[in-house]
Amino acid sequence: MAKQYVLTTINGETTEFLCETQQTMLDVLRDVVGLTGSKEGCASGDCGACSILVDGRLVCSCLMLGVEAEGKTITTVEGIAEGEKLHPVQQKFLEHAALQCGFCTPGFIVAAKALLDENPNPTETEARYWLAGNLCRCTGYDKIIRAVMDAAAEMRGETAR
Amino acid sequence: MNYIDSGLKVVGTRPIRPDGVDKVTGRAVFAADTRVAGMLWGKILRSPHAHARIVKIDTSKAEALPGVKSVCTAADFPDIPSEEAFVGEGPMNFRDLSLNIMARGKALYEGHAVAAVAATTPAIAGEALGLIDVQYEVLPFVIDVEDAMKDGAPILHDDMFTQGADPKPTKPSNIAKVVKFKKGDANAGFKDAEVIVEGRYTTKPVHQGYIEPHACLASYNADGQVNIHASSQGHFMIRAYTAKLLGIDMASIRVNPAEIGGGFGGKTLIYLEPVAVVLSRKAGKPVKIQMTREEVFRGSGPTSGAAIEVKIGAKKDGTIVAAQQVLKFQAGAFPGSPIGPGCMCGFALYDIPNVDVLGYDVVSNRPKVAAYRAPGAPITSFAVESLLDELADKLGIDPLALREKNAAKNDTKTHYGPTHQNIGFEAVLAATRSHPHWKTPVKPGQGRGLACGFWFNIGGESTATVHVNEDGSVTVATGSPDIGGSRASMGMMVAEVLGVDISRVRTTVADTASIGFTHLTGGSRVTFATGMAATQAAEKVRDDLKKRAAQIWEIPVDAVEWKDGKAYPAGSNAGAFEPLDLEAIALKAARTGGPINAEVSVNAQGAGAGFGAHICDVSVDKETGHVTIERYTAVQDVGKAIHPSYVEGQIQGGAAQGIGWALNEEYIYNDKGQLENPGFLDYRCPVASDVPMIEAVLVEVPNPRHPFGVRGVGEVPIVPPMAAIANAIRDAAGVRMPDLPMSPPRLRAALDQAG
Numbered sequence: 001m002a003k004q005y006v007l008t009t010i011n012g013e014t015t016e017f018l019c020e021t022q023q024t025m026l027d028v029l030r031d032v033v034g035l036t037g038s039k040e041g042c043a044s045g046d047c048g049a050c051s052i053l054v055d056g057r058l059v060c061s062c063l064m065l066g067v068e069a070e071g072k073t074i075t076t077v078e079g080i081a082e083g084e085k086l087h088p089v090q091q092k093f094l095e096h097a098a099l100q101c102g103f104c105t106p107g108f109i110v111a112a113k114a115l116l117d118e119n120p121n122p123t124e125t126e127a128r129y130w131l132a133g134n135l136c137r138c139t140g141y142d143k144i145i146r147a148v149m150d151a152a153a154e155m156r157g158e159t160a161r
Numbered sequence: 162m163n164y165i166d167s168g169l170k171v172v173g174t175r176p177i178r179p180d181g182v183d184k185v186t187g188r189a190v191f192a193a194d195t196r197v198a199g200m201l202w203g204k205i206l207r208s209p210h211a212h213a214r215i216v217k218i219d220t221s222k223a224e225a226l227p228g229v230k231s232v233c234t235a236a237d238f239p240d241i242p243s244e245e246a247f248v249g250e251g252p253m254n255f256r257d258l259s260l261n262i263m264a265r266g267k268a269l270y271e272g273h274a275v276a277a278v279a280a281t282t283p284a285i286a287g288e289a290l291g292l293i294d295v296q297y298e299v300l301p302f303v304i305d306v307e308d309a310m311k312d313g314a315p316i317l318h319d320d321m322f323t324q325g326a327d328p329k330p331t332k333p334s335n336i337a338k339v340v341k342f343k344k345g346d347a348n349a350g351f352k353d354a355e356v357i358v359e360g361r362y363t364t365k366p367v368h369q370g371y372i373e374p375h376a377c378l379a380s381y382n383a384d385g386q387v388n389i390h391a392s393s394q395g396h397f398m399i400r401a402y403t404a405k406l407l408g409i410d411m412a413s414i415r416v417n418p419a420e421i422g423g424g425f426g427g428k429t430l431i432y433l434e435p436v437a438v439v440l441s442r443k444a445g446k447p448v449k450i451q452m453t454r455e456e457v458f459r460g461s462g463p464t465s466g467a468a469i470e471v472k473i474g475a476k477k478d479g480t481i482v483a484a485q486q487v488l489k490f491q492a493g494a495f496p497g498s499p500i501g502p503g504c505m506c507g508f509a510l511y512d513i514p515n516v517d518v519l520g521y522d523v524v525s526n527r528p529k530v531a532a533y534r535a536p537g538a539p540i541t542s543f544a545v546e547s548l549l550d551e552l553a554d555k556l557g558i559d560p561l562a563l564r565e566k567n568a569a570k571n572d573t574k575t576h577y578g579p580t581h582q583n584i585g586f587e588a589v590l591a592a593t594r595s596h597p598h599w600k601t602p603v604k605p606g607q608g609r610g611l612a613c614g615f616w617f618n619i620g621g622e623s624t625a626t627v628h629v630n631e632d633g634s635v636t637v638a639t640g641s642p643d644i645g646g647s648r649a650s651m652g653m654m655v656a657e658v659l660g661v662d663i664s665r666v667r668t669t670v671a672d673t674a675s676i677g678f679t680h681l682t683g684g685s686r687v688t689f690a691t692g693m694a695a696t697q698a699a700e701k702v703r704d705d706l707k708k709r710a711a712q713i714w715e716i717p718v719d720a721v722e723w724k725d726g727k728a729y730p731a732g733s734n735a736g737a738f739e740p741l742d743l744e745a746i747a748l749k750a751a752r753t754g755g756p757i758n759a760e761v762s763v764n765a766q767g768a769g770a771g772f773g774a775h776i777c778d779v780s781v782d783k784e785t786g787h788v789t790i791e792r793y794t795a796v797q798d799v800g801k802a803i804h805p806s807y808v809e810g811q812i813q814g815g816a817a818q819g820i821g822w823a824l825n826e827e828y829i830y831n832d833k834g835q836l837e838n839p840g841f842l843d844y845r846c847p848v849a850s851d852v853p854m855i856e857a858v859l860v861e862v863p864n865p866r867h868p869f870g871v872r873g874v875g876e877v878p879i880v881p882p883m884a885a886i887a888n889a890i891r892d893a894a895g896v897r898m899p900d901l902p903m904s905p906p907r908l909r910a911a912l913d914q915a916g
Contacts, residue, residue: 020284027283036194037187039422041372042454046841049372077187090185094177097806100645100814102184103373103422109185125850132848135841137370137423138645139810140817141849 008069010035011079019066025059026050028066029076037077037106041135048134051107051114052076058114060133077106080113088151089113098147100138107134112148120156124149164863164870166801171657172869175806178649179668184420192376192392192419193451200378201230201279203440203450204286205433206293207460208268208275211526211834212302212315215268215275215295222292223278228285231443232293234276235265238439239408257495259406261529262432268297269317269494270526271835272459274432279440279448302526302834306491307468309335309525317494317524337496338522342504344576350483350515354474358552361470362544364883364901365827366463366491369533370818370846373422375461376451379437383445387414387438392421394428394642395681400673406435417672418642421682425818426532429683432461458839462531463828465490465498469544471507479558479566483515484508488541490522493529498522499537502617505577506880507541509615510586510772511567516576526834532683534815535616535876539822539883543901546612546884550891560611560888561599564774565590585798585862586613586772592860593774598794606780607791608893613774614880618873619684620765624677625694627655627702629757633744635659637698638671640679641691645814645875646807650688651695653803654869658699659706660726661743677762685873688803689864690765696868701759709753710741767866771873773797775816775881779889786909788824788890790851795881796858800872805859812857812878819882821847827902 003018010033017032026043029035029052038061041047045060052061053075061076080087089112092098099105108131115122115130122130127148128141136144183189220232243256259265264273276293280286301315308314314335322330325339351357377391377399387409393399396416404411421428433450441448452460467490474483486507490498504520553560568587574580593599593611603609628636637655641647648668656663679691703723710728711718714737722731727740750757778792795812802808825845829837838844857878863870887898896911 022284030194031196034196035187036190039191039373040193040451041374041422042841044454044840044842047372047454081186086182086185090182093185094181097175097178097646097804097810099181099184100807100810101371101373101421101423102180102189103191103371103420105184106187128849132850135370135372135846135848137372137425137818137846138814140813140815140855141847141852142813142855143806143810145849145854 004067006067006070008072008074010074011076021067023066024062025064025066025069026061029061035076035078039103039106048111049104049107051110051134053110053114056117058111077109080109087113088154089116089148092147092151096143096147096150098139098143104134104136108136108144112151115148116152116155120152122152164865164868166863166870169657171653171663172803173805175804176649176653176663178646179652180643180648189420191373191422192390195378195390195419197378197447200447200449201281201444202283202286203277203279203437203448204290205274205436205450206276206290207456208264208271208273210268210297210299211271212300213268213297214300215264215266216298217296218276219294220276222294223289226285226289226292228281229278229289230281230446231279231440232276233436233439233443235263238263238406238435240265241406253497255405258402261495262435270528272528274460277436277440279444304525304527304830304834306466306489306523306525309523310489310521317526335524336521337492337524338500340500340504340520342518342577343516345515347483347485347515347517351474354482355477356552356555357472357474358548358555359472360544360548360551360899362547362899363468364466364540364543366466366527366530367822367826368458368463368844369425369427371423371425371427374452374454374457375432377433377437378447378449379434379441380447381438381442385413389414389416389434390419391416391434392419392428394421394424394644394683396642396673397640397678398429398681399431399434402431403434403438407438415672415674418670421642421644424644425534426536426683427462429532429681430462454841455839458844459836460528462493462529464533464536465492465530465540467491467540469541471544471548473548473552475552475556477556479556479563481511481513481567484513485517488520490520491527491530492522492524493527494524495529496522496524498530499532501537503537503541506538506615507545509575510569510613512569512573513567518576534818534879538614538616538880539819542612542614542880543883546881547887547899550888561590561594564613581770583769583865584772585860588860588862589772589774589796589798592858593776593796596794596796596858598776598792603778607778608889608891610777610885610888610892611774612881612884612888613772614877616685616771616876616880618689618768618771618876619686620690620768621680621686622762622764623679623691623694624760624762625651625691625698626676626758626760627695627698629702629743629747631747633742633747635661635666637666637668637695638676639691639695640671640676641687642682643670644682645811646804647687649807650803651692654692654696655699658696659703660724677760685875686768689768689867689871689873690763692871693765693867694761694763697763698759698761701761702757705757705759706743706746709746712753713741713749714738769800769864769866769872771798771877773877773881775885777885777889779886779893781890781894781908783894783912786905786912788903788908790820790853793853794856794858795878796860797874797877798860798862799874800864800867801861801870802859803869803871808859808874809857811875813855815875815878816855816882817847817852819879820852820886823883823886823901823903825902825904
């Protein structure tokens, strides 16, 4: 079958690509567009390593078809920082040593940004449940949760920890 | 060797890791992220049967499919002889490894690779797998370890006769090996005991659960040279195994270490690389293979499940006088479970005069086990530390006091031979006793458990280079893949020795052609052994810098002092010249002997053993059997924490894996010997909402055999959690859970039985 033409916006850039109808958005990002920051950990929506934002909504890109990107606004981990300026969540992940191997990190960065966009003042429990769709096997989540809570405080303009 | 523990400026601080920005922005390149022109996609066909003779494989239809460029089976691999080697964290037989990556004659577990294809797209490769016709003769299978030991059990290997059995066996068996350790006279000890406790425990195999599936990209060139890009715990290991399995000399294989997305021991073996090389050779193009998550579960190694019997005898005052243990470990389809450490680690924590341990390494129709964090120790300690809780209860002694009374000290001789030296177990127990968690009364409705753990830690071969660049900045390269922040700790040790700011030091992981041999990242050895190489290389560079300064000033080298990153004239020349920093010396490098660098290779000995104690508070929902971890504290002797955040991270991560092992994780097989939960939805690793904050308490008892007092920290934290949680459940709900996982259905059944 002929490939489908898709016109979309990825990380602020108008992007067009051709994909097979059965190709997932994750495969399109990684293999067609060349954005490999989104990771495949399971391809079944269980690990969250491929998390992206679609019109601001948190989605596992392995559960979305590439053709569904038509007309949408997509943000991947590569689009979270503004140029050289890291997003507070990224900066706090570094400061809190909230990553070890770093493979799940892109998904957590995207999911945490989505959380703070929706709820700027989450409780620890709210953060833990929001991020329950992202698996990390290295950290035990402790430093990840601290980084997210600290980023939230900084984004609210609170400096005290 | 004397360690440095005063005047430290970099060691012990918490700088941002040098590879951090790449990893929070999605730029870090993991194994599956690399693409090259003309690359093919490889996929592997796996056996649907737990045990089957492979009668015939017809690949002609797959080969005829447009887009398919090569197909391979075991016939394309050298049939290599049995050869024992000790590599990584345990024994290895290269024939077994070869048979594990591609079945020859028999498929020994569901998920065993039987053929592979390379095609122009993943979809075509997938379609081609369906066109390979494999005729199987299905054989009886055995999954459980004790079933596999029975007379009349289906035999996996006709040529396997139990090693270490007396008398020498005449019939093949699934028991690969029997191991025994003895100290004193256990029978006499038990006669002397006033209280004896006994228990039987079982654990399930659990997967390391790294989030990055195995992946590699291999290119076999027309001249026989091979390039491999892969993530692993050791690119030198990939080179050695691929060379051995394919009969290629090592110099012709170059392995580039990709970032590794978790390993925990599971990436100390190879599965894909030789297959990709063979497919590439046959196709004349580079081939990339990445496992699906399902393949990771069906085809790569978990750690052993086990059955363990323990008996402990003590005096009324709590002094343990005798201990006995029988351990049966599943090895998977090939020998090599961590039965050795399993036999050693349970009683290694205690000073017991009479010990008798018997262990069995048993094959069955499951994936071959791979190392998993302190291999063997969590299993044996679940049993021993659970039974110690029973003993404390029976004696009416506080469980911490029981451990304090019997704790191994310096000069305690272990039952497996070595005598403990420079250990910090007593310091760990003291820190546990004085911790607020231990001192705070248990909340109503909750229960508290305590358990301890031990791991040897290892040293071994490592190489590091330190370069002072033309502008005085410093580049460090090592051969150790960075799993959890080792670039940071290596750079910090070098910065400390040279007296420069960490921002002037950058660390990389060099490929197999660019640095000397370096053993796996595993066994908690990198900060110790590779850190030793990096420190010594930095010391050589510092000596060289002093020599260069002496040359520039035309004074004797012993009249030069190195302080805070600068050479100072000392003694009678003090104050005679302006101090020279790295930049100033580097500027004149060409005139003082050329480039400034040093490479040091070590075979590090004296890795200090590690001890930990975990305190856990739980509540039990008696209606559902669900356990909530309310509070968790992990105390550990860490030697010297180079970067405390990453040390804490190791402890928190290990504890969380232990929580999963304790409460949820297991392999579920159906009656055909097929795995029913090969995915993250049904194989339930802990998620963020399953765990509380995990407080890591760093007790620093320096290891005098390392220049900064380092001992390994990554293994110990997974050892205590299972028993700590079991003991807490016992305290909260009054039931002893001897079988893992302590999942809601099991706990409900136990509560029902207890009435």
